[in-house]
Amino acid sequence: MRFRTFPSILLAVAAALLLAAGTALAASPSVIWSKPNTSGLAASVGAVAWSPNGSLVASGLSDRWVRVRNATNGAELRAILQPPHSHGVVKLLFSNDNQFLAVGNSAGSTQFRVYQVSGGAFLGQILGSVDDRSIIHYAADTQLASNSNGAGQLSKWRLSELPISIRTGSGYQTVTTRFQLSPNSALETALTKSTITVRRVSDGAVIATLSGQSTAFSPNSATLAVWQPSPNRSVIYRTSDFAAVRNIAAADPADQIRLGWSPSGLLVGAGYRPFVTADGTWDQVGILRTWRASDGVLLKRYDSGLSLAVTSNVAFNSDSSRFAVGLYNGTTLAANN
Numbered sequence: 001m002r003f004r005t006f007p008s009i010l011l012a013v014a015a016a017l018l019l020a021a022g023t024a025l026a027a028s029p030s031v032i033w034s035k036p037n038t039s040g041l042a043a044s045v046g047a048v049a050w051s052p053n054g055s056l057v058a059s060g061l062s063d064r065w066v067r068v069r070n071a072t073n074g075a076e077l078r079a080i081l082q083p084p085h086s087h088g089v090v091k092l093l094f095s096n097d098n099q100f101l102a103v104g105n106s107a108g109s110t111q112f113r114v115y116q117v118s119g120g121a122f123l124g125q126i127l128g129s130v131d132d133r134s135i136i137h138y139a140a141d142t143q144l145a146s147n148s149n150g151a152g153q154l155s156k157w158r159l160s161e162l163p164i165s166i167r168t169g170s171g172y173q174t175v176t177t178r179f180q181l182s183p184n185s186a187l188e189t190a191l192t193k194s195t196i197t198v199r200r201v202s203d204g205a206v207i208a209t210l211s212g213q214s215t216a217f218s219p220n221s222a223t224l225a226v227w228q229p230s231p232n233r234s235v236i237y238r239t240s241d242f243a244a245v246r247n248i249a250a251a252d253p254a255d256q257i258r259l260g261w262s263p264s265g266l267l268v269g270a271g272y273r274p275f276v277t278a279d280g281t282w283d284q285v286g287i288l289r290t291w292r293a294s295d296g297v298l299l300k301r302y303d304s305g306l307s308l309a310v311t312s313n314v315a316f317n318s319d320s321s322r323f324a325v326g327l328y329n330g331t332t333l334a335a336n337n
Helices: 010-020
Strands: 030-035 045-050 056-061 065-070 076-081 089-094 100-105 111-116 122-130 136-140 164-168 175-181 187-192 195-200 206-211 214-217 223-229 232-238 244-249 256-261 266-276 282-292 297-302 322-326 332-336
Touching: 045 322, 056 089, 056 322, 056 332, 065 089, 065 100, 122 164, 136 175, 187 214, 206 223, 206 232, 223 256, 232 266
Parallel strands: 045 089, 214 256
Antiparallel strands: 030 332, 045 056, 056 065, 065 076, 089 100, 100 111, 111 122, 122 136, 164 175, 175 187, 187 195, 195 206, 214 223, 223 232, 232 244, 256 266, 266 282, 282 297, 322 332
């Protein structure tokens, strides 16, 4: 999802924006703590993660810094700088045992650098690849596999939370395909532009071809949510047969979102909403929405206190009572859900 690219959406949403600008809600999250970027550089937060035991929140920024914080008060416990030319952090994931942190950078779209949480030591990399059936695979590199603490054991990682991107072509002809496993590792999505190909991992068979710009499997892998910008809605597909079981209209016709799920099974969309101001100029605000997927009811709508955009995923603690997000202005915040 790209931010502040108004010309690409003007024709699709201009009429709706003019109607909605004066009526949008301005609810703000119930913030527990909010921390600006301490480096002082202009940077956005590209990824956040909540540790499985609930004690830590990590955020990664476009200035290459990863910051690990106390989940209770936001106090910074550790800062880890990514290599030069890594072009900013776009993915973070704690291991299932809370000991390690995987970092995905924009320039290394098939690699995840693994660090020890307690001391910040670099341990090696998890490498993603795609075979000739277009099925994603993971392996620890030699350094990580030889580490005595077991960080290279793939069973320690939720591999469905480590999507990889493969780029083909160059310049204006570059095409990026994003591959991601379902939580049960039985299915895979491959998103290229606005085409989503769903494959069965066991044999590579294509079982569905869908249209949309963001996808997210539910925690139990029973459904796949797809965001479609035109018409602006999220479609819930049943993964047993890929029948569309529910259409969920956007909270606002102008919403530009990326989808995710809470551990408790609520559908979440976060991103930004552009609008026309009273003086006729364009502006935007960060947004976050939560729906009950079973009936499509909108439970939470936040249109205030989220900078110009939510630029990260939405990370939850294990019982979904709290969430963390990263913002366009470099702020990371934790809030009650």
